[in-house]
Amino acid sequence: MPMETVRLAREGEIAIATIDNPPVNALGQALRADLARAIAEAGADPTVSAIVLAAAGRAFIAGADIGEFGKPPLAPFLPDVLDAIETCRKPVVAAIQGVALGGGLEVALACHGRVASVSASFGLPEIKLGLIPGAGGTQRLPRLIGAAQAFPLMLAGEPIAASRALQLGLVDEVVDGDVVAAAVALARDLAARGAPERVCDRTGRLTAADREAFEAQALATTKGSGEMPNAMALIEAVRGVFTLPFAEALAAERALFLKLVADPRSAALRHVFFAEREIARVPGIGADVKPRPIARTAVIGAGTMGGGIAMCFANAGIPVTLIEQEQAQIDNGMNRVAAIYAMSVTRGSLTPEKRDERLALITPAVGLAAAADADIVIEAAFEEMGVKQQIFGALDGIAKSGAILASNTSYLDVPTIAAATKRPQDVLGMHFFSPANVMKLLEVVRPQGIADDVVVTAMALGRRLGKVPVVVGNGFGFVGNRMLEARTRATERLLIAGALPHEVDAALTGFGFKMGPCAMADLAGNDIGWRSRKARGKTAAVADAICEAGWFGQKTGRGYFLYPEGARSGQRDPEVEALIARISEEQGVTRRSFTTDEILSRLLDPMVNEGARILEEGIAARPGDIDVIWLSGYNWPAWRGGPMYWADTVGLRTLVARLEQQAAETGDATLQPAPLLRRLADESKGFADLKARSA
Ligand code: T1G
Numbered sequence: 001m002p003m004e005t006v007r008l009a010r011e012g013e014i015a016i017a018t019i020d021n022p023p024v025n026a027l028g029q030a031l032r033a034d035l036a037r038a039i040a041e042a043g044a045d046p047t048v049s050a051i052v053l054a055a056a057g058r059a060f061i062a063g064a065d066i067g068e069f070g071k072p073p074l075a076p077f078l079p080d081v082l083d084a085i086e087t088c089r090k091p092v093v094a095a096i097q098g099v100a101l102g103g104g105l106e107v108a109l110a111c112h113g114r115v116a117s118v119s120a121s122f123g124l125p126e127i128k129l130g131l132i133p134g135a136g137g138t139q140r141l142p143r144l145i146g147a148a149q150a151f152p153l154m155l156a157g158e159p160i161a162a163s164r165a166l167q168l169g170l171v172d173e174v175v176d177g178d179v180v181a182a183a184v185a186l187a188r189d190l191a192a193r194g195a196p197e198r199v200c201d202r203t204g205r206l207t208a209a210d211r212e213a214f215e216a217q218a219l220a221t222t223k224g225s226g227e228m229p230n231a232m233a234l235i236e237a238v239r240g241v242f243t244l245p246f247a248e249a250l251a252a253e254r255a256l257f258l259k260l261v262a263d264p265r266s267a268a269l270r271h272v273f274f275a276e277r278e279i280a281r282v283p284g285i286g287a288d289v290k291p292r293p294i295a296r297t298a299v300i301g302a303g304t305m306g307g308g309i310a311m312c313f314a315n316a317g318i319p320v321t322l323i324e325q326e327q328a329q330i331d332n333g334m335n336r337v338a339a340i341y342a343m344s345v346t347r348g349s350l351t352p353e354k355r356d357e358r359l360a361l362i363t364p365a366v367g368l369a370a371a372a373d374a375d376i377v378i379e380a381a382f383e384e385m386g387v388k389q390q391i392f393g394a395l396d397g398i399a400k401s402g403a404i405l406a407s408n409t410s411y412l413d414v415p416t417i418a419a420a421t422k423r424p425q426d427v428l429g430m431h432f433f434s435p436a437n438v439m440k441l442l443e444v445v446r447p448q449g450i451a452d453d454v455v456v457t458a459m460a461l462g463r464r465l466g467k468v469p470v471v472v473g474n475g476f477g478f479v480g481n482r483m484l485e486a487r488t489r490a491t492e493r494l495l496i497a498g499a500l501p502h503e504v505d506a507a508l509t510g511f512g513f514k515m516g517p518c519a520m521a522d523l524a525g526n527d528i529g530w531r532s533r534k535a536r537g538k539t540a541a542v543a544d545a546i547c548e549a550g551w552f553g554q555k556t557g558r559g560y561f562l563y564p565e566g567a568r569s570g571q572r573d574p575e576v577e578a579l580i581a582r583i584s585e586e587q588g589v590t591r592r593s594f595t596t597d598e599i600l601s602r603l604l605d606p607m608v609n610e611g612a613r614i615l616e617e618g619i620a621a622r623p624g625d626i627d628v629i630w631l632s633g634y635n636w637p638a639w640r641g642g643p644m645y646w647a648d649t650v651g652l653r654t655l656v657a658r659l660e661q662q663a664a665e666t667g668d669a670t671l672q673p674a675p676l677l678r679r680l681a682d683e684s685k686g687f688a689d690l691k692a693r694s695a
Contacts, residue, residue, distance in 0.1 A: 003034040003037060003038065004030055004034060005019060005020060005021040005025075005028075005030050005031040005034045005035075006018065006019055006020070006031070006034035006035055006037070006038045007020060008038050008041065008042065010048075011052075011184050013047060013048060013049040013050070013188075013191075014048070014049065014050050014051070014052055014184050014187050014188060015038075015042035015045065015048045015050075015051045015052070016051075016052045016054055016180065016184070017035070017038040017039070017042065017051060017052070017053050017054070018054045018055065018056055019031065019035070019053070019054070019055040019056065019060075019061065020055070020056040020057065022057055023057070023058075023059075024057070024058070024059040024061075024062035024099075025055050025056075025057060025059050025060065025061045025062060025104070026061070026062050026063060026064065026065040026066070026067075027061060027063065027064050027065055027078060027103045027104070027107070028065035028067075028068060029065075029068065029074040029075075031065075032076050032077070032078060032081050033076055035081050035085075035107075036076050036080070036081045036084055038051075039051065039081075039084050039085055039088055039092065040084065042090070043084075043088045043089065043090055048090060049090060049187075049188070049191040050090050050091045050092070050093065050187035050188065050190060050191040051088070051090055051091070051092045051093070051187065052092075052093050052094075052095055052180060052183045052184055052187050053085075053092055053093070053094045053095065053107070053108075053111060054095040054179075054180045054183065055095075055096075055097070055098070057098070058098045059098040059099045059100075059101075059104070060094070060096045060097060060098050060099060060100040060104055060108070060120065061099075061100060061101070061103065061104025061105075061107055062099055062101050062102070062104055063101045063102025063103045063104050063105075063125070063126075064078060064102055064103040064134070064135075066129065066270055066273055066274070067274070069261050069266075069267075069270055070261070070267055070270070078103055078106070078134070078135040079134075079135045079136060079250065079254060081107075082106060082107060082109075082110035082135055082136055083110075085107070085110040085111060086110040086111075086112075086198050086199070086200060087198070088196070089195070089196075090191065090196070091112040091113060091187055091190035091191055091196035092110075092111045092112055092113075092187075092196070093111055093112065093113040093114070093115060093183045093184075093186050093187040093190065094107065094108040094111040094113070094114045094115070094183065095115055095179045095180045095182070095183035096108060096114060096115065096116040096117065096120045096122075096162075096171070096179065097116075097117040097119065097120055097179050098117075098119070098120060098121075099120070099121050099122075099123070099159065100116075100120065100121070100122050100123075101122075101123050101124070101125055101159065102123075102124060102125060102126055102133065102137075103133075103134075103135050105122050105123065105124055105137060105141075106124075106133060106135040106136050106137045106140070108122075109136060109137065109140035109141060109144065109199055110136060110140065110199070112190055112196035112197060112198065112199075113172050113183070113186045113187065113190055113196075114170065114171040114172055114173075115171065115172060115173045115174075115175060115179055115182045115183040115186055116162040116165060116166070116171045116173070116174050116175070116179065117162065117174070117175060117176070117177075117179040118162055118163075118174055118175070118176045119162070120161075120162040120165075120171075120174075120179075121159040121160065121161055121162065122159060122160050122162070122165045122170060122171075123153070123157065123158060123159035123160065124137050124141070124153060124154045124157065125157040125158070125159070126154070126157065126230075127154060127155060127156070127157040127230055127231070127234065128157045128269065129266055129269045129270055129273060130230055130260060130263060130265045130266030130267075130268070130269040130270075130639060131230055131257060131260045131261065131266055132154070132230050132233050132234045132237055132253070132256060132257055132260060133154060133237075133253070133257070134253065134254060134257030134258070134261075135254075136200075136250055136253070137154065137253075138150075138154065138234065138237035138238050138240070138241075138249075138253045139200070139237075139240065139241055139246060139249050139250055139253060140199045140200060141153070141154070141170075142205070142206065142210075142214075142238060142241045143199050143200065143202040143203065143205065143206065143241065144168075144169060144170055144199055144202065144205070145168040145169050145170055145205060146205040146206070146207075146210045147205075147206060147210050147211065147213075147214040147238055147241055147242070148210050148213035148214045148217060149168055150238065151214055151217050151218070151234070151235075151238050152217060154234055154238070155217075155221060155231065155234060162174045169205075172186060173186065200246045201246075206241055206242060211242050214238065214239075214242075218235040218238075218239070221234075221235060222235065229260065229263065229265070230260050230263075230266070233256040233257075233259070233260060236252075236256060237249075237252065237253040237256050237257075240252050240253065264649065265639040265640075266639075267641075268638070268639050268640055268641030268642075268645060268646075268649075269638055269639055269641075271624070271627070271641045271642075271645050272627065272628070272631060272638050272641060272642065272645075274624070275622075275624030275625070275627050275628050275642070275645075276468070276628055278622060278624050278625070279468070279469070279470045279471070279624070279625055279628050280459070280463075282446075282455060282456070282459065282471050282621070283621045284452075285452045285455060285456060286452075289452045289453050289456045290453065290456065291453065291456045291457040291459075291460040291461070292375065292402065292404065292453055292454070292457045293375060294318065294375045294376055294457065294461055294464075295318075295319075295375055296318075296319050296320075296321075296373055296374050296375055297313050297318055297319070297320045297321070297374050297375065297376050297377070297378070298320065298321040298322075298323060298370065298371035298374035298376075298377045298378070299313070299320055299321070299322050299323065299377075299378050299379075299380060300323050300368065300371070300377065300378070300379040300380060300381055300391055300395075301323075301324065301379065301380040301381040301382075302322050302323070302324045302329060302330050302332070302333020302334065302336075302337075302364075303333065303380065303381075304336070304434060304435070305380040305408055305432060305434060305436055306322065306333065306380035306381075306408075307322070307333050307334075307336050307337045307340075308432065308434065308435050308436030308437040308438075309378055309380055309408065309432055309436045309437075310322045310337065310362050311337055311340065311341075311358070311362075311436070311437035312432070312436060312437055312465045312466075312467070313361070313362075313465070314358040314359070314361040314362050315358060315437065315465075315466075316464055316465050316466065317361065318361070318464070319361050319363070320361060320362055320363070321362075321363045321364075321365050321370050321371065321374065322334070322337075322362055322363065322364055322365065323365045323366070323367070323368060323370050323371060324364075324365075324366060325366065325367075326366060327366055330364045330365065330366055331364075333364070334362070334364050337359070337362060338359060340437065341355045341358065341359060342355070368391070368394050368395060368398050369398055371395060371398055371399055372398050372399065372400060373400060374399065374400075374403060375402075375403055375404070376403060376404040376405075376406060376457070376461065377395055377399055377403060377404070377405050377406065378406045378407075378408055378430055379391050379392065379395075379405070379406065379407045379408060380408040380432075383409060383410065383411075383412065385412055385413075385416060385417070388407060388409065388412060388417045388420075389416070389417060389419075389420035390420075392405060392407070392417055392418070392420040392421050392427065393420040393421065395421070396420070396421035396422055396423060402426070403426065404426055404427075404428070404454050404457060404458070405418075405421065405423070405426055405427045405428075406427070406428055406429065406430040406458065407427075407428075407429050407430070408429075408430060408431060408432055409429060409431065410431055410477075410478075410481055411476055411477050411478070411481060411532070413474065414427070414428065414429045414445050414447045414474045415447045415448065415449075415474060418447060424447075424449060424450075425449060425450060425451040425454070426450075426451060426454055427447075427450070428444065428445055428446060428447060428450050428454055428455065428458060429443070429444070429445025429447070429474070429478070430442060430443075430444060430445070430458055430462075431443035431444075431445060431472075431478060432467075433480075433633050434524075439632075439633060440466075440467055440468045440632040440633070441467065441468055441470070441480065441629060441632040441633030441634075442462040442465075442467040442468065442469040442470070443470060443472045443478050443479060443480060443629065443633075444458045444459055444462060444469050444470065444471045444472065445472055445473070445474055445478055446471050446472065446473060446474070447473075447474040448474075455471060459471065468628060468632040470620075470625050470628055470629050471621065471625070472619055472620055472625075472629075473617065473618055473619035473620070474619075475614075475617065475619045478619065479611075479614055479619060479620050479625070479626055479629050480629045480630065480633045480634060482610060482614060482619075483607045483610045483611055483614070483626070483630070483643065484607075484634065485610075486606040486607050486609070486610040486670070487517060487603050487604070487606065487607050488517065488521075488529065488540075488543075489540070489606070489668075489670075490602050490603050490606045490607075491504055491517045491518065491603065492540045492541070492542055492543060493602065493666055493668070494594065494599060494602055494603070495542045495580050496541065496542060496580070496583055496584050496587060496589055497584070497589060497591065497592065497594070498584070498589075498591035498592040498593055498594060499593075499594045499599055500572075500577055500580070501516075501518040501560040501561060501572075501573075501576065501577075501580075502518075502561075502572050503594070503599065504516055504517060504518060504599055504603070505517065505518050505519050506596070507596045507599035507600050507603065508600070508603060510596060511600055511604075511637070511640070512636075512637025512639065512640055513635055513636065513637060514635050515635065517603070518559075518560035518561065518570075519560070519561065519569070519570055521543070521553060521559065521560060522553030522554050522559035522560055522561055522563070522570060523553060523554055524553070525552050525553050525554075525555055526543060526546055526547050526551065526552045526553050526559050526560075527547055527552045529543060530543065530544060530547040541583045541586075541587065542579070542580055542583055545579055545583060546559060546560065546576065546579070549579070551576070554568070554570075558573065558576075560573070560576060561573055561576075601658050601662075602662060604643065604646070605655055605658050605659050605662065605671075606659070606662070606670070606671055607643050608643050608644065608646075608647040608655060608677070609655075609659055609670075609671065609673060609674050609677060610670075610674075611623070611626050611643055611644055611647075612673075612674035612676045612677040612687075613674045613676070614626065615676055615687075615690065616674060616675065616676045622690070623642075623644035623645070623687035623688065623690055624642070624644070624645075626642065626643060626644050627641060627642020627643065627644050627645050628642065630642050630643050644687040645687070645688070647686070647687060648686035648687055648688050652677060652680050652681035652685070652686060652687075653681045653684075655673070655677065655681070656673045656677060656678055656681045659671050659672070659673045659677075660672070660673060
């Protein structure tokens with residue numbers, strides 16, 4: 001049976017095995033089997049003196065096939081394939097172009113020589129999947145470059161460039177040309193030198209000084225390893241290079257790896273890996289739809305959001321005109337932008353040259369006419385419909401034909417804004433999150449009737465700005481804020497029923513969030529929610545009372561918590577706790593205590609329920625999109641996979657039962673399980689069983 005994923009060819013006495021398993025040569029079962037076969041065949045061929053391992057496509061090998069994890073493992077297993085390469089009696093040389101990641105780098109490490117193209121990059125990113133290298137990376141990399149060089153690389157999981165790999169001794173040569181030809185030359189050379197040297201036999205770099213340096217790194221890591229077990233497993237595995245014979249250390253690494261593969265935290269991170277890639281596929285829009293060119297941009301409104309959005313463009317090297325109505329306003333806006341850049345220079349995260357470069361890309365202007373030549377105009381003005389319609393109506397007469405008009409509104413109706421123009425097909429929402437120059441999430445709001453290439457352009461631009469763009473439908477609060485509203489209402493209910501702000505926040509930070517709902521409200525400013533509730537005729541007894549007292553949060557030194565002398569973390573406030581108790585009494589509620597799990601259920605179940613409604617209404621195309629929104633916009637802990645993934649781990653029947661109980665207890669009809677949630681639970685299914693639908 002012919003090999004599907006590896007092609008064998010000859011260059012004289014050199015056999016060239018070319019891996020070809022699109023899109024990124026992931027080491028799935030078929031490739032592992034073909035690789036083992038190619039090495040065996042070439043190894044046994046008396047006319048072959050050496051083997052070159054090359055790859056077709058944009059990646060050398062992007063690692064193990066992540067999609068296979070969690071499924072019954074299929075032979076041949078990667079460690080065995082790598083053992084066949086390393087113990088081959090003929091030298092095997094890797095010709096590396098593109099990325100060599102995870103198992104891909106481990107393949108290269110099992111070879112007897114490595115030649116890289118200048119654009120190649122190398123990394124062991126397993127840590128990001130809640131794993132450690134599982135096919136010799138923790139043993140062979142330290143033997144090649146030293147444990148104190150190897151450990152930080154594996155702990156960070158970030159790729160390094162070919163030039164750095166050469167410096168470290170990870171590769172033998174870097175070429176700016178035909179990497180296969182260079183690998184053939186090295187293979188010939190190694191064949192002439194006799195039996196190939198194996199990386200597993202190298203111990204020269206594993207000195208006492210290297211051990212000492214590694215142990216210092218391990219100690220520092222132990223102190224800060226947090227929730228994830230894999231950092232500790234990595235230390236244990238790497239320490240094996242000093243304490244165990246190679247074969248035993250390899251077996252120990254594998255055992256640690258397989259344990260982590262079975263860990264639900266890794267399963268969640270693997271879900272996130274694929275969900276983050278799935279968002280690029282917009283249902284109903286073909287891959288043939290091309291984005292419109294974006295060379296010049298404009299931002300209307302130089303407030304906190306407008307300034308931050310302008311910085312996103314400048315940071316991506318895209319010229320932007322920042323527009324205000326009056327000179328004083330644009331001066332303030334530019335001063336704020338300059339101050340943020342100055343802070344980055346002070347912190348050393350930006351050079352003065354880069355600062356100047358970016359500031360030079362932001363052109364301040366007064367009057368909408370300055371947006372005339374922009375390919376896209378993003379409006380970030382005051383959140384009031386009349387203001388938006390006035391701006392879009394004027395822009396309609398100014399912006400060039402084919403320009404995209406986007407609103408950064410966080411909850412207003414986009415079609416109503418678009419109706420102020422004669423080009424609604426070119427008007428959409430691009431909802432950035434504060435601070436816009438920092439937060440990754442970008443909700444691309446796709447109203448009915450929008451042109452496909454406008455959506456595709458906004459998505460491509462989002463990626464160009466280094467954002468995580470997710471297409472959402474038009475509706476109040478779109479996806480993220482709509483679910484946040486459900487959690488905010490739950491917080492209010494919990495406080496009146498008997499919980500205290502620090503207890504509510506502790507439950508969520510214990511779950512993995514960096515900040516609880518009360519501290520988050522205090523950071524954002526309680527007056528923002530207050531104004532929005534008042535504008536919609538809504539009330540929240542506790543939150544309103546805190547605002548009526550003028551306690552807007554950190555900016556007033558007091559909110560749900562006290563912030564003495566500008567402290568960034570809040571302290572319990574007996575006055576707030578007394579105010580809450582008074583409101584319970586006024587509402588005739590007998591306060592009671594709640595366990596952490598009860599608090600979590602009351603905070604998160606309503607969010608998931610709202611998520612189910614959002615999917616029913618098509619405001620989100622996939623549950624995974626909702627998960628990515630909460631990870632990149634609201635600090636949902638990645639190792640929990642996101643709200644919809646988490647719901648499946650709890651079990652939808654359990655969630656339905658809990659929500660029914662909460663609805664009965666509170667009389668709040670919004671807690672009645674959404675039809676989709678109830679249906680999936682009845683069918684013993686999860687959100688993961690849902691197919692994508694057009695947002
Ligand atoms: N397994 C399965 N599919 C993969 C994959 C992988 N390792 N890498 C990429 N894909 C798919 C991806 O889902 C997408 O599919 C398509 O390829 C293009 O990817 C034993 C345990 C390589 C830098 O963590 O970082 O080895 O959406 O959209 O932006 O020790 O993909 O088109 O259907 O991301 O150009 C370690 C993961 C695995 C690297 C390319 N490796 N991949 O980025 O394209 S664990 C990784 C990436 C391991 C061993 C261990 C990136 C990329 P689709 P893409 P890209």
